[in-house]
Amino acid sequence: MIEIIDIRKSFDDHEVLSGISAKFEPGDNNLIIGGSGSGKTTLLKCMVGLHEPTSGSVIYDGRDFTKMNFEQRIEIRKEIGMLFQGSALFDSMTVQENIMFPLNMFTEQSFEEKMDRVNFCLDRVNLKDKNKLFPAELSGGMKKRVGIARAIAMNPKYLFCDEPNSGLDPKTSIVIDDLINEITEEYKITTIVVTHDMNSVMGIGEYILFLHNGKKYWDGTNKEIAHTDNKELNEFVFASKFMEAAKEKL
Structure with a gap:
């Protein structure tokens, strides 16, 4: 399990994350969603140590990652797998x-x-x-x-995926979602996926954290998301679905 407690992150005088707390359970597909500039990628980077939170804690199975020195963090990083947005493969290899x-x-x-x-x-x-x-x-x-x-x-015990379906057609996106889901369930990995793909949200979102303007606005399951009265979440969900439908017609 990964737990984040009151995570805040500022760049100069601009606060990007404002006191976000959540729990991500092993064996579940945990999704972080939100519009551009909502803070979801910054949150992911804080969780894996690419950014240092201004305040707050990131806890890996009871171990406070934010309080560790460089050598101590290496042991946790050995337990982390990362799937980057552009795959980030080495072209010469x-x-x-x-x-x-x-x-x-x-x-x-x-x-x-x-x-x-x-x-x-x-x-x-x-x-x-x-x-x-x-x-x-x-x-x-x-x-x-x-x-x-x-x-x-x-x-790995923990798998982070940053926009895994970016640049893929809908059919291939489903293949990737299914693969992430299978691996997560099979090996009981704590998987966290940053995405704006509503097909992924509705298909594999066992826990969904919705960020808006750097704040936690809603969390729940893909079954609950269709019945929420959260205004900002509904605007994001239906705007995303409208855009997907429009792309399909082009």
Whole structure:
């Protein structure tokens, strides 16, 4: 479980996050949603240590990440998998080398052990025998799946996904959502997904945290979201659905 307590973040005199608290349970798809500038990506970066919160706490299974020094944080970072918005694969590395990268950095495993893990992860994301391909040879959906394979290479307890469906067509987006959902349930990972994709929200949103202007405006499940009377959330949800419907007609 990950718990955030009264997280605040300011850049100079501008407060981007205003006292956000939430609990993210293992084995659930935890989604952070909100419009552009709502603070969702800043919150994710505070949770993984890319930004330091101005105040507040980030707790990983009882361990206060915000109070740790650099060396102490390394142990938790070994338990974190990250899927970046643009996949962030190394263009000069093969698929195999990309997935092996965190294993080379954080483990003392033999090459054979690392190869076994690479092949297991590739098989898990349905990319068996794609080891020698380079990112330039992959479709957008395949790059995302390689990104997921790299994210789970260290068998993480926590998985962070930043806009995993960005740039993908609706059919491929569903494939990625299903894959994230399966891995989360299968390995009881605490998964946190930052997204603006309402199909993801309604499809896999077991816990949803809605941010607006840097504040927590609503949280609940995808079943509850359709019945909320929260004005800002309804405006975001229906505006998003309108835009999706408009894109489908183009």
